[in-house]
Amino acid sequence: MQKVYMGDSGAKVSPAVYGFYRWDEVKDPGTVLKNTVQLCLELGINTFEHSASYGSFACEELFGNLMANGAFKREEVVLFSKCGLRVPHLQTPEVRVRHYDSSAAHITKSIESSLKKLRTDYLDIFLLDTLDPISNLEETALTLDKLKESGKIKNIGVANFTVFQHQLLAAYLTKPIVTNHIELNLLSTQALDNGQIDYIKQRYMRPLAYAPLAEGRIATGTDPQAVKVREKLEELSIKYNANIESLAVAWLVKLGALPLIGTTNEQRIRNAANAFSIELDHQDWYALYNISRS
Numbered sequence: 001m002q003k004v005y006m007g008d009s010g011a012k013v014s015p016a017v018y019g020f021y022r023w024d025e026v027k028d029p030g031t032v033l034k035n036t037v038q039l040c041l042e043l044g045i046n047t048f049e050h051s052a053s054y055g056s057f058a059c060e061e062l063f064g065n066l067m068a069n070g071a072f073k074r075e076e077v078v079l080f081s082k083c084g085l086r087v088p089h090l091q092t093p094e095v096r097v098r099h100y101d102s103s104a105a106h107i108t109k110s111i112e113s114s115l116k117k118l119r120t121d122y123l124d125i126f127l128l129d130t131l132d133p134i135s136n137l138e139e140t141a142l143t144l145d146k147l148k149e150s151g152k153i154k155n156i157g158v159a160n161f162t163v164f165q166h167q168l169l170a171a172y173l174t175k176p177i178v179t180n181h182i183e184l185n186l187l188s189t190q191a192l193d194n195g196q197i198d199y200i201k202q203r204y205m206r207p208l209a210y211a212p213l214a215e216g217r218i219a220t221g222t223d224p225q226a227v228k229v230r231e232k233l234e235e236l237s238i239k240y241n242a243n244i245e246s247l248a249v250a251w252l253v254k255l256g257a258l259p260l261i262g263t264t265n266e267q268r269i270r271n272a273a274n275a276f277s278i279e280l281d282h283q284d285w286y287a288l289y290n291i292s293r294s
Helices: 029-043 059-068 104-118 137-150 163-172 196-202 214-220 224-240 244-254 266-277 282-293
Strands: 017-019 047-049 078-083 125-129 156-159 177-183 208-210 258-261
Touching: 017 029, 029 059, 029 266, 059 104, 078 104, 078 156, 104 137, 125 137, 125 177, 137 163, 156 163, 163 177, 163 196, 177 196, 214 224, 214 244, 224 244, 224 282, 244 258, 244 266, 244 282, 258 266
Parallel strands: 017 047, 017 258, 047 078, 078 125, 125 156, 156 177, 177 208, 208 258
Antiparallel strands: none
8 A cells, every 4th residue: 555644744653544443352362362463554554543442441552562572663654542531440440430531641541551552762653632621731732743743653643532622732732743543434524524534635734534334334234324325236246246344434535534444354445545546437436326315
């Protein structure tokens, strides 16, 4: 895969990104992670999205160990990590209720922890996951600016920000925001209606689209929307000689989004990678979009 820029401010990434956000129930995560990362690299996917909590707080360390053991070099991969959302877990007994934390202390502690577990000196992109409405925004922005100036993070991104939240944080920062990590797929197109996509493009960025296959609903969902979309994908699969999941990801790619793959299923990862060989017709893109909204 040819690498692309997330926006005019950086960073260069693979056009598909692998994220560990669905790893809490993965059995034998060390072996599965090794095999998944190896497959991604073979397919040209060298960009990986982490969070301290992914895989029941284990994925960052497993990934860091794999890199330290020589499976690949640090300069061969692009690493994301994020923080902000906090949920009760045995690993975090201090967290009593689900909440967001954009404080300087939490951001700094989370980044230091990610760097240690990933065995690296820097994150290529740090994502702040949802803006805490009761945070000290000036403190949050100052902390992010300082972390970028220190070299511990190379780029600042956000996750699940509304347009107004995106604009608000950007007004306090002196450094650019390079992406917004949003839910976007053929069964969830609200980002096209609420202004998120428009604002991301206005800022010359690419959206990072999580759940590109709607967590399996596109292939196996039984609800009316999933069934209608799948029938249209199956019809188009004959025209393009392509798997329906590849077509679903190609729909995102044509929109300029970077699909964030979360499955551990080898064939589904290959299906997502195969999307980049498909040039979806303009009207076929709209045929899928229209039927999703009908």
